[in-house]
Amino acid sequence: MRETPTWRIPIGIIGLLIGLTVYGVVIARYAPDIIGGWPTWVQTIIYLVLGLIWLLPLKRFLIWMETGRWSPPESTD
Template sequence: MRTEPTLRIPLGILMLLAGLAAYALGVAWASQWIGQLPIWAQTIVYIVLGVAWLLPLKRFLIWMETGR
């Protein structure tokens, strides 16, 4: 068990917010091309992109808590 606070959690939160902002800006930038697709394809793309950012989140949160 941890006895001293570490900077890993506050820095991890800042990194997470910066990463999500960059990801959101990337998706917004790509929307000019996604918007040209048929509506059914747009739906699939946005669902995939909306879930894709969650994939590395578990490992990142474990690193924030344990350092591993």
């Protein structure tokens, strides 16, 4: 556990908010033009995937915010 505050957490939160905003704007701007004529069930699957895909890099990003490294710490079992 940390004893002192770190700059990575507020910067990480701001970066996450900016990144998600940019991602959301890009999806909202371009996805309807591309998949708008597709069947509704296909659009639903695409939007579900696009709504969850941003979670893929989140684990490493949160690890960096807490530890300053991009990979999980080595286990010392």
